[in-house]
Amino acid sequence: MDRRRVNGPELSVAPLVATVDAEGAVNFVQETPKQAFTPDTKRQDGRSAGDIRPIYLRAGLVNQASGSAYFEQKNTRVTCGVYGPRQNKKAQFNELARLECEIKFTPSSCEKRRALHRDPEEKELANFIAQALSPAVKLDRYPKSTISVYISVIQCDGWWSAVAAAITCASVALIDAGIDMIDSVVAASTLVANPSTVLMDASQSEEDAHPHIDAGVLLVAELPTFKSITHVVQMGKLDINQTTKATEACLEVCAKIHGVVNHYLRESVIQQAEI
Amino acid sequence: MATTGLISPAEINYIREGFAVGIRADGRALRQYREYLLGLDVISHSSGSARCRIGFGTDVLVGVKVEVSNIEPGEVPNRGKVVCNVECSPSTTQNWDSRAADELNNELTQFLHRCLNDYDGIDLEKLCIIPNQSCWILYVDALVLDFGGNLYDTLLMAVRAALFNTRIPKVHIEETGDDGEKEFDVIDDPEEAEPVPGWADVPLAVTLNWANQTYFVDASEMEEHCTDAKLTVTVNKNGHICAIQKSGLGAIPQKVYPEMLTVRIRQEWGVPLALWP
């Protein structure tokens, strides 16, 4: 029990939604029924299966950090600050720089309130993100140093799309910090609803409509120029064809996101040069 | 033994060159596992247990305990629960950085949690006793007794074996009132106990290590120091991929990635028939 802060009630209840049935009677139901996606319907927000939500990207918003970035995809909002390279705290010599990573979903970012301290899930995600970014950073350029990446997910609309956003955002922040990179890192996630619908960049309501029992989730991070996969996570049972198809779809989207990132970086360099 | 994660450039080069020609430092082929020992029913106080030791290195002990738990409001009303924990025993990790050990514990726990909870392996619905009231909870606790590389694969082998070995008591359900209220009794007869529903669908893992433009299985501790990236693929007995997870600080080229997914458990591991029907 956290006594230093005002705590919300232990139990929260979803608001009732009024619906009108055929006879004109008003009913109150707990929530709108979640609809599974079928190929002939559009998705709830009007996208088709392969579309991602529009991306808004800005770098250099945090003055304190060596580099920073803000990444937005509709209701998914992520910021990232990069500190370093700075000298290792420990005296031990290391030829490669250490890339350390922290990710925090802010308490109000998800439907359920999240704890203030970092939970095991976030610690693991931090690991994932560090592993996804490391291949791109020229760690050998910075012996004896540490590069710290701090990510906050301000709002999360789809768990895995938020993680993908965090990876892309962190890579932009690293570039903004002027750290040597061999390539940028872009990531995309997808929800594979059985039998073979590949929903790119799934939102929270889509994730809820397809619990893991009948769907798989795949997240791929890649170096777009080098055509190398820096991270991949799959959960949920898929056969190999579904996995391959989903991976290909993710890589295709990665290429699109890379286009956006690249365009933005170019623009920002031109802008800075003019100032 | 006395390795502190230090390795010389010449050793790294020797091991990596070995991958390129297909001769590993201990004489194995690239797709060859070390000999492994598997023991069942090693902890008498548990509902099921197993120990898997690969080579003379990695040693994982898994105990499963089955208990009755309440289904709280807000939880899925008709599913049982699986709670996982993986811990590297302090006696194995003394040479490591304390943070590295914590990170590894967390990584393995989360991995196992995803493997057992998030797809249709263990039949969680059959673990429900009375919807909205009571269910079985499976505590899967793994202890890493010794470390010699390839922890993921060994862990999943031990977990699958322990679940195979687990028995859940039968319950007797009776309605107590007209309003559909139910009560149950746990039948205390070990002869009457049943296997874990869906244990056979729990996957095994094969970790493919990417190094020097090729990949190999079952890395020893030294080989793991020379690996660029690892790809853990878990496959169930129908050949479905249940989870994929990359780890390590390197990248895997897109070209070889699809090929790496085509692992066949029986060929890689040589699993005993009883465990892989």
Add this chain to the structure above:
Amino acid sequence: MSTADLPDLAPFEQAAAKRTEATTGGETQLVTPGEPITSNTAFMRGHGTYVEEGVVISALAGVVERINKLVTVRALKARYAGEIGDVVVGRITSLAEKRWRVDLNSRQNGVLALSSINLPGGVQRRKSESDELRMRTFFAEGDLVVAEIQSLYGDGAIAIHTRSLKYGKLRNGTLVTIPPALVQRSRTHFYAIPCGVDVILGLNGYIWVSKHVDPQAIEANPEEVYSNVNDPITAEERTNVARVANCIRALSRQFIHIHDTAIVYAYEASLRFPISDLVTDSVSSEIAMEVRAKLQS
């Protein structure tokens, strides 16, 4: 499912029983801590023993050894205790001012002073400040060295030196770690096994197995002493190194002293098995039996 399909329930117990079978049988006196060895006052107490009321008592679990009047107990698995002149293999763990710290599997760290190495360019060159700044180019963290023990400090620390062409950085091979008790002091610790493999038996239990390099080639090119790059290694050399390394592992698992004859016998006995099988219980005990028989004849 029939019971015949069930995996064996007790492979660990069986493996343990097999190992004990293989190790007992010699006429050695085994003792445990607190066990009286002799009350004969003519004996002198050595390492691993203490005297209580005139009785020599063991302080270790191990084998009793008698050299004339001196009684010592040697544990099968203990940290290495160095002696001046020992050949050891060690791993550099860190750099300090004008010296390296070396892991020697001993109670305290080993120390390799900058003044105890051969500097490149001339055997007797004086060391300069620039050498101090370039220390990591000679030996860096993780590097393996073969060296000789120069002196021992009172606190158990060991000073080593590499001032000879046969000592220095190790390349072209692989490290095998065994209990130090299995390596005995002998005239030389550098062996060339006939199959084209060099073995360096470090008395601290670290054994370096590498492809054969002609000693004259090293003398001809002393600049290469600090190289990190391996020579080209053929597939045959690689398999032989792997086989010898696994032979040593097999012998050590069966508690056989490691020396050149034992390695050669084990190598010969191993030829009918695939290399990767050598470390399994069944094959290693079979090889051990053959080696024991040959050593006794």
